[in-house]
């Protein structure tokens with residue numbers, strides 16, 4: 049199905065989608081601050097962010113359902129800022145499927161071929177191909193309401209794919225499905241997307257979905273793209289405190305930086321913690337900072353050890369393969385931190401423990417930064 | 421579980437009440453029905469001799485035949501215009517926000533509270549003022565005004581239930597606005613459009629008080645012809661006509677019902 053795209057891939061210098069300073073306001077409220085982004089051919093990009101951060105707005109701008117206030121939008125070589133949606137050749141999958149209720153599955157899938165005047169024979173073959181891609185060959189004559197949510201969403205996917213879109217847009221496509229089905233649909237979509245080499249923009253507010261499926265993630269908040277990067281970059285080197293706290297679990301500690309003789313130390317609640325020098329340049333930071341440590345970067349130790357941050361066990365949650373511990377800690381920004389104890393040692397509420405931070409991979413932010 | 425005596429009493433008195441109400445509603449028609457077969461030219465109850473002569477009379481009385489034809493014409497043209505204009509207004513009200521939206525909506529819906537004879541009188545005076553004669557066109561115009569609110573209401577409800585994501589999906593699939601209108605919006609709104617149109621047609625067919633002001637002798641509608649008849653004669657022809665009226669209405673209602681089943685055939689949720 050992707051053969052059309054591949055031939056143009058070699059000659060094209062531009063990315064599949066290029067967003068150049070696009071903005072959008074509704075009345076006086078900005079829904080999207082100036083946005084720059086390039087999405088490569090065949091890339092799976094996820095827009096991730098809390099509700100109301102402008103994900104759908106950005107998607108609708110790309111699809112053409114909204115008109116940008118400023119900026120320009122390219123699809124491949126073409127400037128499409130002023131092009132109406134029905135001429136953009138974009139495939140869209142909506143959260144509520146939006147299958148045409150009076151048409152059969154096959155007619156739904158065929159719709160985009162009809163509008164293009166594809167000959168009957170070819171059309172029939174392509175509908176069949178698309179339906180087999182989503183494993184629904186035997187459902188061609190059903191009406192949408194005779195199918196389950198997952199099946200309906202697969203029809204919607206087939207309908208969007210059959211036109212061989214330049215870009216596939218999906219707006220929280222699986223959020224109406226239960227967890228098991230959601231996971232299997234994620235895998236299926238990823239397989240199809242890889243097989244077709246399809247440029248895909250996927251909207252979700254589910255970070256696990258974003259981390260597991262994406263080539264790159266764009267984390268958004270309040271109409272701004274905060275950080276674009278691979279899942280690993282986003283998780284391990286978040287650009288700011290918002291990204292650090294929004295993606296994955298994070299413990300935040302108030303700290304002071306002390307540099308002497310080329311070595312950098314953190315002072316967290318009076319305890320000195322060594323950190324490796326590959327860390328972000330400390331002189332860019334004020335002396336009062338916030339240290340972000342993932343639960344796996346925290347380990348338990350005796351409260352007496354000199355580099356341990358003192359804490360008290362507050363809640364113990366048994367999770368099967370590990371035990372989740374919530375600790376009260378004065379040095380923590382929210383007064384509380386979370387860690388996972390794989391050894392499942394017996395802790396009791398009220399136990400005094402020490403927390404030792406990993407020396408590598410900690411993220412340090414200026415403390416005046418906004419916390420998500 | 422055993423019911424208390426008072427519950428029984430309530431139960432039976434309730435049933436009796438419902439029965440009485442039903443009889444009360446049906447009674448006038450039953451009387452008219454019986455009278456229509458009365459052989460005597462004086463309305464009497466109960467009739468002594470039976471005959472179908474008043475039915476033949478109704479069919480052969482020229483004013484009724486002409487009136488029926490006029491009524492059907494006015495209802496057909498009026499409800500068609502009402503449907504098109506009303507659907508368009510409903511669409512605009514549903515999709516667009518503009519400064520005169522509210523006042524415009526209020527004006528269009530005002531025939532719901534303004535009595536029909538006021539509308540007829542107003543139309544007559546206005547037509548006189550601008551030297552427009554009482555004509556078929558004027559009659560149709562008044563009927564459109566009277567039926568428009570019902571069409572706008574009906575279509576608005578269907579539009580509110582219409583998911584705009586369908587249109588967006590179609591747009592992304594390369595459909596032009598016209599193609600979307602024809603392949604999606606219209607078929608999905610069809611039940612609403614049909615019921616709005618039928619409602620307008622029935623209202624228009626029965627309309628009397630506004631028509632009285634703007635119809636002339638040549639284009640008088642059936643209700644006006646009946647009114648004129650009853651002012652001159654007192655025989656049971658009108659009873660016969662009334663029976664025909666009711667039977668026809670029932671037939672139309674049955675067709676309507678079939679149409680609402682059609683909704684399921686069309687697979688519209």
Ligand SMILES: Nc1ncnc2c1ncn2[C@@H]1O[C@H](COP(=O)(O)OP(=O)(O)OP(=O)(O)O)[C@@H](O)[C@H]1O
Nearest residue numbers: 074078079097098099100101102103104105106253
């Ligand atoms: N048509 C509109 N008119 C006015 N404001 C709007 C409109 N559409 C969106 N907004 C506002 O723009 C902001 C961004 O909305 P958007 O729908 O893009 O959020 P989102 O990230 O998709 O959220 P969610 O995860 O809840 O879908 C919100 O504050 C929203 O209230």
Ligand SMILES: [Mg+2]
Nearest residue numbers: 103104105219
């Ligand atoms: Mg959204």
